[in-house]
Amino acid sequence: MSSLYERLGGEGAVNAAVELFYRKVLADGRIAHFFDDVDMESQIAKQKAFLTMAFGGPNNYTGADMRNAHKRLVDKGLNDSHVDAVIENLNYTLRDLGVPETAVKEVAAIANSVRDDVLNR
Amino acid sequence: MTLVTHEGRAVDVAPGETVLEALLRVGVNAPHSCRAGNCHSCMHRAIEGAPPPQSQSGLTDAQKAMGYFLPCICRPTTPLTILRPDDLGASLEAIVRAIDPLSDDIVRLRVEAADFAYRPGQFVELSAREDLKRHYSLASHPEEDPFLEMHIRLHQDGRMSRHLAEELHAGDSVHVAGPSGSCFYEGVHTDQPMLLIGAGTGLAPLYGVLRDALRKGHRGPIRLYHGARSRRGLYLSDELQTISNARDNFAYLPCAFDPAAPHGGDVAATALEAEQSISDAAIFLCGGENLVKRLKRELFMRGASLKNIRSDAFTPAVRSAAA
Numbered sequence: 001m002s003s004l005y006e007r008l009g010g011e012g013a014v015n016a017a018v019e020l021f022y023r024k025v026l027a028d029g030r031i032a033h034f035f036d037d038v039d040m041e042s043q044i045a046k047q048k049a050f051l052t053m054a055f056g057g058p059n060n061y062t063g064a065d066m067r068n069a070h071k072r073l074v075d076k077g078l079n080d081s082h083v084d085a086v087i088e089n090l091n092y093t094l095r096d097l098g099v100p101e102t103a104v105k106e107v108a109a110i111a112n113s114v115r116d117d118v119l120n121r
Numbered sequence: 122m123t124l125v126t127h128e129g130r131a132v133d134v135a136p137g138e139t140v141l142e143a144l145l146r147v148g149v150n151a152p153h154s155c156r157a158g159n160c161h162s163c164m165h166r167a168i169e170g171a172p173p174p175q176s177q178s179g180l181t182d183a184q185k186a187m188g189y190f191l192p193c194i195c196r197p198t199t200p201l202t203i204l205r206p207d208d209l210g211a212s213l214e215a216i217v218r219a220i221d222p223l224s225d226d227i228v229r230l231r232v233e234a235a236d237f238a239y240r241p242g243q244f245v246e247l248s249a250r251e252d253l254k255r256h257y258s259l260a261s262h263p264e265e266d267p268f269l270e271m272h273i274r275l276h277q278d279g280r281m282s283r284h285l286a287e288e289l290h291a292g293d294s295v296h297v298a299g300p301s302g303s304c305f306y307e308g309v310h311t312d313q314p315m316l317l318i319g320a321g322t323g324l325a326p327l328y329g330v331l332r333d334a335l336r337k338g339h340r341g342p343i344r345l346y347h348g349a350r351s352r353r354g355l356y357l358s359d360e361l362q363t364i365s366n367a368r369d370n371f372a373y374l375p376c377a378f379d380p381a382a383p384h385g386g387d388v389a390a391t392a393l394e395a396e397q398s399i400s401d402a403a404i405f406l407c408g409g410e411n412l413v414k415r416l417k418r419e420l421f422m423r424g425a426s427l428k429n430i431r432s433d434a435f436t437p438a439v440r441s442a443a444a
Binding site for chain 2: 011022023026027040046048060
């Protein structure tokens with residue numbers, strides 16, 4: 001059986017999803033303020049790295065990078081509810097793109113697996 | 122072994138090794154994160170040699186044209202000379218040809234530098250003295266003008282401003298380094314709509330981009346918004362109006378602050394209201410940091426792809442910085 005990443009459509013799927021996902025995140029009042037001072041180009045590259053990982057694609061994920069990247073935000077109040085909001089936006093993005101519900105759940109599970117790294121605990 | 126020169130230091134890249142691995146192996150503190158070509162943390166720029174196309178995967182057309190690549194997925198087979206992305210490289214001597222007023226507080230500086238290659242709209246670092254350096258965008262065109270042209274706002278108490286107004290004269294020597302920046306026409310399709318929005322001296326790069334687009338036979342519609350604090354700040358308006366009258370596909374849309382005008386004459390609000398179909402447009406944004414950030418985010422939310430947005434945000438010089 002082919003991998004999740006292949007079933008989703010590989011890099012093309014990541015490219016199709018990344019801007020849609022980022023727009024949803026920026027439009028979501030629960031989490032948008034965390035992105036006020038970030039450079040949009042570098043942010044979208046990071047979103048792409050995150051989606052590639054969540055889609056089961058090639059990555060060299062290290063919890064340390066994820067922890068460092070979010071440490072400042074945890075100090076500013078980033079918590080489980082915000083991670084929930086991000087995963088919810090990811091689910092909506094995939095459904096918009098016509099991804100089958102089983103694959104949506106698989107992606108959400110991978111995204112959820114980095115929750116403790118994101119929240120530095 | 123392939124030779125990579127990094128910040129002047131020669132580094133051998135072993136067969137199968139990536140540039141990032143080689144840099145880290147010899148002790149260069151190169152930034153990196155995903156090591157898979159996704160996060161762009163390790164991005165560098167090749168100023169000599171061509172990086173393998175695979176190492177530019179996922180970068181914008183403008184970045185590829187400028188030689189940017191991702192060391193973590195770069196296995197070079199030919200020599201490369203590379204710089205950190207913010208390094209403008211060595212500077213060249215240039216001779217001041219003219220300093221002329223464009224408006225009450227904006228001057229046009231023209232300098233001549235031999236063999237200085239650039240794309241209209243890119244920026245350079247101008248050093249008037251060793252301790253006096255600033256970034257300025259180029260309004261000139263390398264195939265039309267025998268000089269580099271910069272538009273410079275004179276700030277009361279600004280060190281460069283005072284130097285320009287009081288000390289610098291035609292015939293004096295300065296230095297320029299670069300060019301850098303992705304505000305240039307290359308990579309835009311000839312039929313693509315172009316949306317150019319700038320405020321103040323943000324017109325300089327847009328003027329360069331516009332002239333290059335017209336020179337290269339751009340066929341799609343081009344709309345240029347220029348914002349200024351007063352009508353007198355709408356410099357080059359005669360030239361732009363003349364081009365607009367002569368071309369069917371170019372519209373010049375000046376906006377000066379005016380309580381009686383729609384949106385008070387605010388260029389961002391005016392452009393955002395008028396420009397509703399932007400998803401295919403090549404967008405150029407130049408001006409102060411707040412304006413550029415606001416427009417970029419708003420246009421992205423309305424469906425513009427970040428790949429199609431090129432921008433230069435001007436930041437004020439920091440008083441205490443050595444630069």
